[in-house]
Amino acid sequence: MSAVVALRLPLDTDLGAFVGLLLRLGVPHRVSEESGEQVLWVPDAQLAERVRELYARYPEGSGEAGERRPPLGVAVSPARLLAGTRNWPVTALVLLASLLVALLSGFGDNLERVAWLAFNDFRVQGDYAWFLPVTDSLAAGQWWRLFTPMLVHFGVLHLAMNSLWFWELGRRIEARQGSLMLLGLSLLFSLVSNLAQYLFGGPSIFGGLSGVLYGLLGHCWLFQRLAPCAHYRLPPGVVGLMLAWLLVCLSGLIGALGLGQIANAAHVGGLLAGCVSGMLGGLLARRRA
Template sequence: MQIAEALRLPLSQDLSGFVSLLRRLGVPHRVSEEAGEQVVRVPQEFAEQVRELYARCPDGEGLGVEPARRGGVLRQLRGHPLSALMILVTLVVAAITALGENLDAVRWLSFTGFRIEGEYAYFASLGATLEAGQWWRLFTPMFIHFGWLHLAMNALWYWELGRRIEIRQGPLALLGLTLLFGLASNLAQHLYGGAGIFGGLSGVLYGLLGHCWLFQKLAPSPAYRLPPGVVVLMLAWLLICLTGVIELVSFGSVAIANAAHVSGLVAGCATGIIGGLLSRARRG
């Protein structure tokens, strides 16, 4: 493993916060004093990303992995405005739709419009929906959640993955990826499962996971260095869902949008490969 000099700073610069951040991210590093300066050395593949990370977070704050302390939550929210906004919108929609129970509200956010007559729901076609100019429906199902557990897990995972992309590639990149993965997963679920009510950020989350995973493989970055076992855990859960065992043990009370998960993951892997290759090319 080749070691490279990432930073050379005056002795007066307090590096304790930044070094602590590197430690929490699991980035191997060594700090030494040379010729009256502090020198930070890391593996060659991390050198450029550590410089970028220091430019953004010289005191070790802002990446969302600092220990909880007074004001820490507010600092994290301010440091990741788009991630925070997405979660806020999701919570507001959960309140308005009563976690999927308020069908009058859900019908304005579902992939296609529908009406209920008696015990039956009649759904408009996708073509008729788009002809009516209701383009927002292509994206809004990702904000609909069914139950507190569904909402809490998706919000937590979006915060975990979204803020990494926001700090590494910026809020506009995170917004673009979220919309892309939302569109891909919603469209795939509609085409595979047919007309119906579905929702949740899960497809987007698998897209963000695939993006971080393969981007990190091609262009290692401290921000995309996921905790050990996360990718394996998420992929294992996807495979379990695909077997249908979740619906079986829940006696059909829980429906898993498998097409949304798979399509989101595929889209995320594609953007991760493209982004990783472009980042590697820029490094030269």
């Protein structure tokens, strides 16, 4: 079934709060810019009519006190949420792949399986890990190692936190710029963050989506500053919180407390790459507008 137009609004209309309401209600949608207007699309005509009614009542995303979650008449069931992932296929695919890798690798405990996806192939002998040169792996055709460390997570909490952030940021980019853009950015940020960690940290066992997440954060942050749009408007304090956490990790405090080693170079590399892509994307979007 093709998408249906629910709303057409001027470009200067702030849809951020209303889009946030749709996200909270689990309503599948996307927003595009066409002929100098913002166009909000939904999967079917019935849902489009209900979204129009909702916008007429709650254009700012909420009603009076006690009506913060107005009923839309659409069941927000697991089935509806699952169907909604069709609007964010790359976001869902990355999260599903991360979960499968976590289960197959025992959340990082099965090092033999982790070695299949690690940036550096390695062999464990006793208490030591022997790393093979990256050039040897690439010469053998193992190009996937440049990207797949982003799917490897060490522990349930590691996977849960990264998945929540990817779900939040990935959907925004996929709704605003499309699935191919999110896939390309995720692979780019994974490549840059993995190379940065290898170059500055040397051969080691590292993984996780956090380098990609900092890239997505930087992308949304600068894109929004240069070309304001509803999807990239992050809640107040999010950018500051993430940057503060990055500084805490860079200080070495986390490792000193025995809470594990942090791939700081991957975080910084991903953030810088994301800022560059966000700046370029924002400038291009502003020029088109």
